Amino acid sequence: MQLSIVIPLLNEEKSLPELYNWIIEVMQANNYSYEIIFIDDGSSDHSWKIIKQLSETNTSVKAIHFQKNYGKSQALHAGFLMAQGEVVITMDADLQDNPEEIPDLFNLIKKENYDLVSGWKRKRYDNVITKNLPSKLFNLAARKVSGLPLHDFNCGLKAYSQEVIKQIDVYGEMHRYIPLLAKNAGFHHIAEKEVKHQARKYGETKFGSERFLHGLLDLITIWFISRFGKNPMHLFGGLGILMFFVGFIAALYIGVSKLYHLYHHIPDILVTQNPWFYIALTVMVMGTLLFLAGFIAELILRSQHKTERYKVSKTLNQ
Structure with a gap:
């Protein structure tokens, strides 16, 4: 035909x-x-x-x-x-x-x-x-x-x-x-x-x-x-690792700074009073969640099944 x-x-x-x-x-x-x-x-x-x-x-x-x-x-x-x-x-x-x-x-x-x-x-x-x-x-x-x-x-x-x-x-x-x-x-x-x-x-x-x-x-x-679509981990996992790394570096900087002040007996605010502590914590949590989202998406992609998208009630001359 x-x-x-x-x-x-x-x-x-x-x-x-x-x-x-x-x-x-x-x-x-x-x-x-x-x-x-x-x-x-x-x-x-x-x-x-x-x-x-x-x-x-x-x-x-x-x-x-x-x-x-x-x-x-x-x-x-x-x-x-x-x-x-x-x-x-x-x-x-x-x-x-x-x-x-x-x-x-x-x-x-x-x-x-x-x-x-x-x-x-x-x-x-x-x-x-x-x-x-x-x-x-x-x-x-x-x-x-x-x-x-x-x-x-x-x-x-x-x-x-x-x-x-x-x-x-x-x-x-x-x-x-x-x-x-x-x-x-x-x-x-x-x-x-x-x-x-x-x-x-x-x-x-x-x-x-x-x-x-x-x-x-x-x-x-x-x-x-x-x-x-075939590798959602490449996006979510990559962003997650990047954000976690940025948050970790920020947290490491806060920790080193605190130790420096303690070692040299320099007055300093509490870690929990430092806004960068919460920024670093939030970024690390978001990075972890993005990584998990990519991991879950990969699992779903590999276990998905075809589902019925519409119901045909009648056909002619098929």
């Missing part, structure tokens, strides 16, 4: 028929063998009913239904597990991603051997204050931290080789950073393609302004995990 099109969605009943017909036109025009995988992330409208009807008329339509809303990352994770195509395309279900971009994305993966191609919506039809400006600031921070020269990390329209989606683990809210996850997994042929962006035709956006704060926090998380 050439193509898997993975589409996470939440309450998009009005968009689904039009999106489906548009994708089918592109598939037929290019004579692709394909599958369309809808992941209904706990919709409360008639989205699942529409998907079920589409699957009954076309066996290439497959679907997953979550028991409740788990988030886009979990939906993509489930879709990637199901996908069988040589090239995997992800896109949003709100008609803001253009299916006519699929052939070019497919060729970049299949013919030019990129591992991942990320869409870039240079011209956007979103609110400048609430979405465009925060998005630019967020993407600037993501570029600096990740080292990837991408302009639009959060674009839902992306293309992947089969090898990438089977080796990366999209968890939490890390769908924004799939290119960075791929890079950390050893896939370095990552490109960007400018894509068309349409104004939302139906409904309202599912994301509020808080997503940018969450995105920045996730960026810090993924930076930490990529640097120290």
Whole structure:
């Protein structure tokens, strides 16, 4: 199979028929063998009913239904597990991603051997204050931290080789950073393609302004995990030893100073009246705690087990 099109969605009943017909036109025009995988992330409208009807008329339509809303990352994770195509395309279900971009994305993966191609919506039809400006600031921070020269990390329209989606683990809210996850997994042929962006035709956006704060926090998380995820002791243990050493030197200085004053019969304040005594003690305790945190993190890392992250209630044509 050439193509898997993975589409996470939440309450998009009005968009689904039009999106489906548009994708089918592109598939037929290019004579692709394909599958369309809808992941209904706990919709409360008639989205699942529409998907079920589409699957009954076309066996290439497959679907997953979550028991409740788990988030886009979990939906993509489930879709990637199901996908069988040589090239995997992800896109949003709100008609803001253009299916006519699929052939070019497919060729970049299949013919030019990129591992991942990320869409870039240079011209956007979103609110400048609430979405465009925060998005630019967020993407600037993501570029600096990740080292990837991408302009639009959060674009839902992306293309992947089969090898990438089977080796990366999209968890939490890390769908924004799939290119960075791929890079950390050893896939370095990552490109960007400018894509068309349409104004939302139906409904309202599912994301509020808080997503940018969450995105920045996730960026810090993924930076930490990529640097120290396999050896947390390198960070916590190193900081712990450094702080303990600094506190020990301070305490040693206080002790030597006290002995010097006693030996030369020089009046001096009590050790417990010296503020540096408490500073040294606090720093040594903090250093010990950081070292123990690193040690415990190493134990947890080596004993952790895979846990269920979402519950699938129904599937179609799997």
